Amino acid sequence: MAKQELIYGLHSVQALLKSTPERVLELRILKDRQDRRLQQIISLAEQNQIAIQHQNRNSLDKLVDGNHQGVVAVAIPGKTHTEEDLEALVTGAGNTLLLLVLDGVTDPHNLGACLRSAEAAGAAAVIAPKDNSASLNAVARKTASGAADTVPYVTVTNLARTLKELQEQGVWVIGAAGEAEQELYQCDLKGPIALVMGAEGKGLRRLTRETCDYLAKLPMAGTVSSLNVSVAAGIFLFEAVRQRR
Structure with missing residues (x-):
């Protein structure tokens, strides 16, 4: 069967x-x-x-x-998206390219919520490493509320290498990091960009952080030090949407 x-x-x-x-x-x-x-x-x-x-x-x-x-x-399980699919997506989107990258997000609820935000913001794809990432299972699909069937979820073997290949194609890579000097609202998000979100609790891995063109943070006025990754991803994505309108 x-x-x-x-x-x-x-x-x-x-x-x-x-x-x-x-x-x-x-x-x-x-x-x-x-x-x-x-x-x-x-x-x-x-x-x-x-x-x-x-x-x-x-x-x-x-x-x-x-x-x-x-x-x-x-x-029947849906199509698995690969690096080859990503190359076609990048070429087709041109200067309006918007990508969401998840560096080790392991909770399927968070993956589903990120897919939902990415779809709503018009992102071309969500990218994640094959290892130490949530799979696109039934829980992720349920949380995504249909977005899992419209936004490609591309898993890659080597995330740092994929980010470098995107940079070679003219994509700016912006990482979300609490220790960043500049705030998200100071960034130019109008061109082809990939927004990189770190894992729950751990944030961006060292190699991923070093590969980013620059880092950005959210201004935090309260006592909590960070937001849930899916909430932060939604804010980053829709700041890009706002700037492009």
Whole structure:
């Protein structure tokens, strides 16, 4: 049997049915649930001739470890994006290129939230090292609310090397670091850029930090020293959006 994955949650399943319905083998729907959102998903499945099974809550709860919201899709795993895909994305985006780089983010909830912010900001891709990074699992997909099927998640073997290759293609690499001298709002984010966020708690690794063209920090007025990585990523991304408008 071909490898399968379970995708759950209203946003995630609806986005999957809209973007790549051919991946969906069947839907498992909560029996007797009849609200409008679920009916939209059922209609999409019927349009694409996807089999639907109606199951009780206990059966769905056993399928997935999370809040399924009454719908689970049994699907063929999506395309894995590689360095070759990244090269095409960079070439195609030109001067408006916006990339989000996650240097060792291991929590799938944070990965999902970062993907969601990246998609909303119009980022071309989210990049992460293959090792010591969260995988694009069901939890990340659920948190991403559909963004996992529209923003490429590119995993690379050597992050520092990838950043240097981006620099050679004219991309400015800006790292988020609390010890930086300049604040984010002093940075020019209008050209092709890659915004690099560090791991939860540890921040940027030394080699990643040294590879960045420059570092930027957020002005922190309160007593906490840092923000959650997905919150910080959203602020960095949308400052770039603001400057480009």
